[in-house]
Amino acid sequence: MPPAPVQKPLLGIVLMLCAMGILPFLDVCAKYLGRMGVPVVEIVWARLFFGMLLTLPFAWRLVGTKGLVPNPPVMHTFRGLFLCGATFFFFWALKTLPIADTLAIFFVQPLIITLLSPFVLGEKVGVRRWVAVIIGFIGTLIIIRPGFQALNPGMLMALTAGLCLAIYMLLTRKMSGRTHAMVTTFHTNVSGTVIMSIALFFVWEMPTPEQWLLFVLMAAIATFGHFLIVKAYDHAEASLLAPFAYAEMIMAVVAGWFFFGDFPDRWTFVGVGILIACAIYISYRERVRKIPSSVTGEHS
Numbered sequence: 001m002p003p004a005p006v007q008k009p010l011l012g013i014v015l016m017l018c019a020m021g022i023l024p025f026l027d028v029c030a031k032y033l034g035r036m037g038v039p040v041v042e043i044v045w046a047r048l049f050f051g052m053l054l055t056l057p058f059a060w061r062l063v064g065t066k067g068l069v070p071n072p073p074v075m076h077t078f079r080g081l082f083l084c085g086a087t088f089f090f091f092w093a094l095k096t097l098p099i100a101d102t103l104a105i106f107f108v109q110p111l112i113i114t115l116l117s118p119f120v121l122g123e124k125v126g127v128r129r130w131v132a133v134i135i136g137f138i139g140t141l142i143i144i145r146p147g148f149q150a151l152n153p154g155m156l157m158a159l160t161a162g163l164c165l166a167i168y169m170l171l172t173r174k175m176s177g178r179t180h181a182m183v184t185t186f187h188t189n190v191s192g193t194v195i196m197s198i199a200l201f202f203v204w205e206m207p208t209p210e211q212w213l214l215f216v217l218m219a220a221i222a223t224f225g226h227f228l229i230v231k232a233y234d235h236a237e238a239s240l241l242a243p244f245a246y247a248e249m250i251m252a253v254v255a256g257w258f259f260f261g262d263f264p265d266r267w268t269f270v271g272v273g274i275l276i277a278c279a280i281y282i283s284y285r286e287r288v289r290k291i292p293s294s295v296t297g298e299h300s
Helices: 009-022 024-035 040-063 073-094 099-106 109-120 127-144 153-175 181-200 209-235 238-260 266-289
Strands: none
Touching: 009 024, 009 209, 009 238, 024 040, 024 073, 024 099, 024 209, 024 238, 040 073, 040 181, 040 209, 073 099, 073 153, 073 181, 099 127, 099 153, 099 238, 099 266, 109 127, 109 153, 109 266, 127 153, 127 266, 181 209, 238 266
């Protein structure tokens, strides 16, 4: 087993910020493809299929041919299914919502993870984190504002995407430590590609050369962005990096404004601020929870 990477917190933060700086351009590609009339199923398939091809050589180098077969296959299939769902509903939401608004609602997933972790992982969630979850959902309601504006179906799609990704992350946490992150990413792309290929049979439309290029670019951005995230976690603790993941929102606002002329209203910013504050607090409580109470004198 190779030695654990030397902890370099500053490098980890820089890598996380770089990842958050490029990932919104994945959404730009998906939104352009949606505007071109490409079926959402086909966009999701392309994201996973080309992601599989891009991660294949790295996974092969790490584990060889035998290690490319998912183990356990059922768990990887479920992970792939929920990743497909998260990607599908997120891309569908992008067809009717600005990138920043879609991402803002999608940010509900850390709260859902906290909400479901007692049932899926058997983790204990204290009163303070339950309060943070409730306040966070209030932030989501401020963004959506039901009853104060027409309910865009894209908002429900973004919420569903957040729910699917939360379950995907919980399953990932349940499987953590079994294999290298790049290999796990490859396995997820494989199972997701198989699932979406079945659905693709009913909606396939031959892409234009420009659309093929956007397919590959989308997968390359996703693969490189998630590689940077994996490397960031090699050098810094998750609880330290968690707040910096919200830098993605800044680039999403810039990208949405630059490419599509979209800019969130002030209430969206208020709701996002509440969501981010709650997620950071939950991350802080998670860090405190891992320290023995005899040291901290606290309970999460």
